Amino acid sequence: MTAIKKAKLTLVGAGPGDSDLITVKGLKALQSADVVLYDALIGSQLLEEIPASAKKIYVGKRAGRHSMKQTEINRLIVQMALQFGHVVRLKGGDPFVFGRGYEEVTFARQWGLAIQVVPGISSATSLTGLQGVPLTHRDCARSFWVLTATTSAGKLSEDIRLAAQSSATVVVLMGMRKIPQIATLFAKAGKGDTPVMIIQNGSRNDERVLFTRVSRMEADVAQSGIGSPGIIVLGDVVELAQTSGDAQPILRQLQHLRA
Secondary structure, three states: OOOOOOOEEEEEEOEOOOHHHOOHHHHHHHHOOOEEEEOOOOOHHHHOOOOOOOEEEEOOEEOOEEOOOHHHHHHHHHHHHHHHOEEEEEEOEOOOOOOOHHHHHHHHHHOOOEEEEEOOOOHHHHHHHHOOOOOOEOOOEOOEEEEEOEOOOOOEOOHHHHHHOOOOEEEEEOOHHHHHHHHHHHHHOOOOOOEEEEEEOOOOOOOEEEEEEHHHHHHHHHHHOOOOOEEEEEOHHHHHOOOOOOOHHHHHHHHHHOO
C-alpha cells in the first residue's frame, strides 16, 4: 500500500532569468517535487531539472496576457498538494518582491499545508550589477528605491512621484507601459537630464540594454523597440556602467547617453 505523502508547498524564487541563478536550495526543492507550477520567463534548462515523474503545470502571467487568475492558482496549489504531495511553486525573481508569494503562502496555510519559502535573486537588485552598475555609491547614491509602476487598479503608482524627488537610484518594475508618465514626473521634478538604463530580458541570452536620459527616454524606447519584460533604472549610477570587454553594444549606447 502506497503511503499518502504529506501535503507541502515550497515557494521557490527562480532568479531573474538565467537558469544558473537559482539557489542551491531552490534547485534541490525542484528536484524533489511531485508537482511544479511555474511562471512565465522560467528557463527551459531549469524545467529540465524537474523529475520526469512530476507534473508540470504552466500558470504564468504576462502583461496583457493573463493565463490564470491568482485565485485559481491559489486553489490549484492546494488541490495538487492534497492529491500528490509536494508542490513547488516556481516563480521568477524573488516571490516576495512583487511576486504575490505571500498571497499563495497564506492561502495554502489555511488548508494546513506545510510551507517552506526559498528566496530568489530579484531582478530589481541583480540586473544592474550584471551591467557593472551599482545601486548605491558613496559619491552619488546613498540609497535606492524599488517600485512597481502599476497599482492593482492599473494606474501609475504615486510612489513614482515621490521617488523622483529623491536623490536615490530608482528601479521601476512593470513599468514599460508607463514610460511616458514616468518621464513626465521625473522631468517635472527637474530630473530631465538624469541617466536611464532599461534592461529587457535581463541575464538571459536575448538580453537587451538601452542607455538614455529622462528627456529622451520615450523617444529612444520607441526607436529601439526595447520592451517587456524590462526594468527601468534612473539615477546617476547609470553612468558608471562598464564599457570594456564584451560590453561593446553598451559602449555604443553610452556614447549616445553622454552626447
